Amino acid sequence: MGTFIQLLIDGLSTGSIYAALALAIVLVHQATGMVNFAQGAMAVLSGYIAYSLLGVGLPLIGAIIGAVVISFFVGALIERLLIRRFERGDEHTAVVVTIGLLTLITGICAWFWSYNNQLFPSLFPNQTIPVFGASVSLRSLGTIIVILVIMGLLQLLFVGTKLGLALRAVSINQQSAAFAGMPVGRLLMVGWGLASALGAVAGVLVAPQLTLTPGMMDTALVYALAAVILGGLSSPIGVVAAAGIIGVLENLAAVYVPFIGHDLKVAVPFLLIFVVLILRPQGLFGRKAVVRV
Amino acid sequence: MPLLELEGVTASYDSVQVLDGVSLSVPERGAVGVLGANGAGKTTTLRAITGVVRAGGSIRFDGRDIRGLRPDQVAALGIAHVPEGRGTLGDLSVRDNLRVGAYLGKDKAGIARDIDYCLELFPQLRERVKSNGSALSGGEQQMLAVARAFMAKPRLLLLDEASLGLAPSTAKNVYQAIRRLREESGIAMLVVEQNANLAFSLVDSATVLETGRSVLTGPTEELRAMDEIRRAYLGG
């Protein structure tokens, strides 16, 4: 029982990382109508930025906040300079652009910081605390809590502020938003900036465990996309729930199903997708698409 | 000086010229109709004003040339565009739709008052105030679109085919409400409308477009009496 709880919490912890990345992907899709395959790479870049800030002497919390803020602006600039061209066009072309971006950003990380694994410190001490008789990692708990808080703040932004209303309006109907006086271009930049900042949080939280390397979030991206498929691009809650489930299931499968083990656990979400798809083609929470010709 | 003045306005999509010399003017507090057949360029004229489409010629609002401005910049000047198809923000509630309309306003209390006014002007909206925009009927969405535009406290309202897709009685109701809005607020209006009868019930004068050109302009009573107009647009 103790092991199970440990695995559960650890699974929720990795699940929360996937959830943050998946939510960033959903945010970008709602704002600009494309799936950003570079979201993971952008999070890695944020991790490296924090790493460099540490290198110049900032305390860990300062480096993290600095990286998150810088990532916001990097995301906004990427939207303005690279992505804006492709927003009204074919979504497949847009995806290829994000794949190019993924390669470019990974390459930038490799060039500046090399392919060697870099150590990144954790916000939380490497201790365990007793929970229901199991020794649960403080880092896992901390990760879950931080990400939940950030997601809560984002939700507050969207539902309770004028900026949030504007962001929502722009993602529903850009023309109506513009006719109401909303500066659509600037709001799209903010959307990408927020997604990038969210990814940065995920990046700095997972870096201690995975060690910083340019391809650090490649696998996480795959999980995040699986969560997006399962939860549906139109449902942030569904995506977060799916990510949590994926995190827990893959962790449990790695330990309790010997054939899968740790190296094949990345297959778990896709087995899950296969099963779910047969029953519900629109994903667990998404809505059926209606397209008028 | 007229509030809005268009002179020799031209516009094209890709290489097809859609507007080829549109001229009209809307006086302060006035209401002008834009009539014409399908494809004559009526919607494009409004789009040229709001900056959705790039235009040549002269477009002056309050004496100032507004060509080349982005739609949100044109909105900030005091022009509210109710687009063809309504542009309802389907995933937002009616109340949130209205709040979107009031984006440029800064006075919270004033915005709350305006919302109440809209709900009073359009009672059907009050009943559905918590529903999502997409759940509303066509007529209700049209009223919501007009209300959303009003929330911006504009000086000029651009109405694009407000009767499109609506049952005749519903369209009449919508126009009655718009008439009342005009009387009570004094907002100037430029009304694109295929249904000339409805347009004439609201506007003081109108201009007729044919293949992108203004071919006829005059006060409502005169146009109404003309044989050509009667035959082409009023069913003989």
Add this chain to the structure above:
Amino acid sequence: MSNLLKKPAVRWGALVVLVALAVVLPLMLPEVANDTIARICVFAVAVLGLNVVMGYGGQVSLGQIFFLGLGSYVTAYGATNDWNIVLTFLAALVLPAIAGLVIALAAARLGGLAIAMVTIALPIVGLPLARRLDHWTGGSQGLSSRFSDAPEWTGLYHDQWQLYIVLVIAVVTFVLVRNFVRGKFGRALAIVKENEAVASSMGISPYWYKVLSFTIASMVGGISGFMYMSVVQYTSPETLAFHHSITLLAAMVVGGSATLAGSVIGGVYFVFVPVLTNAINPNLTAMLQGAILLLVLFLLPGGLASLPRRIAGLRRSSGSRPGAPPREEAATRAVQKAASKQPTRKADQ
């Protein structure tokens, strides 16, 4: 120039010249050159497969390298166990096709970018899977197999024989795919790519066409895997690494998506560019490749294969007449087309 190319005599003449070159050159070129050309054929076919699903079909796929890898493993396994060579070839194209079919049946149901999101898992799951199933795959060591040596009676060197083999396979595959995309199925696929709703209303099922194009792509990928094994004579989990997947996609885009010539250019890209960028600086490789891909997308979206067309277009447009006043229908159509491009939110996936 293009008028000249349309004359049948010129076309047949060119064909004869090409065939003659194809027969004679391998006999004259050094081993390194033959080997390089053979590799280009391998990856040109791989890119061709990707083009079927992504260029012509409009579905982003990050899994093509997986099918190449699978084909190469099947080939290696068959050769190692002394299967009949024709049987091995068939297995190398059938097994990936089945895998592709199964994956597409599930992924295509979701519409939108689901195929892209699912296929990204293929190389990422494939690599550890290849390591794990070491009974069949030789694990991390991989499998090597020499089955493509030149038979005695030909008097050819091995590299020449291999080049002939892959040339023949490549040409046949290209011709078959060309007939497919220019025929009834290809036209239907083009409609699906352009507008799925319109395709449905015409009785063309987007779902089945996506499944079909993905299966063909996988099959062609398997063929390229067989060719890969013939030339390289060794395969390992590294063959289907994720970064190769991206290079293949980049090769398709840079070469020219939805064109046959572009597939060949893509083959050249795949063989040369990673080596070149690595030679400049291994840490710079990914960045250069990403930059190249983005540059092409921005400046020449049709890829290098579209360069002649672009240049011709530029020359033509400098002497154009101003448009005459439009008739009403043309105007209405243009307005409607612009209206349909209005940024109203698309339906959710």
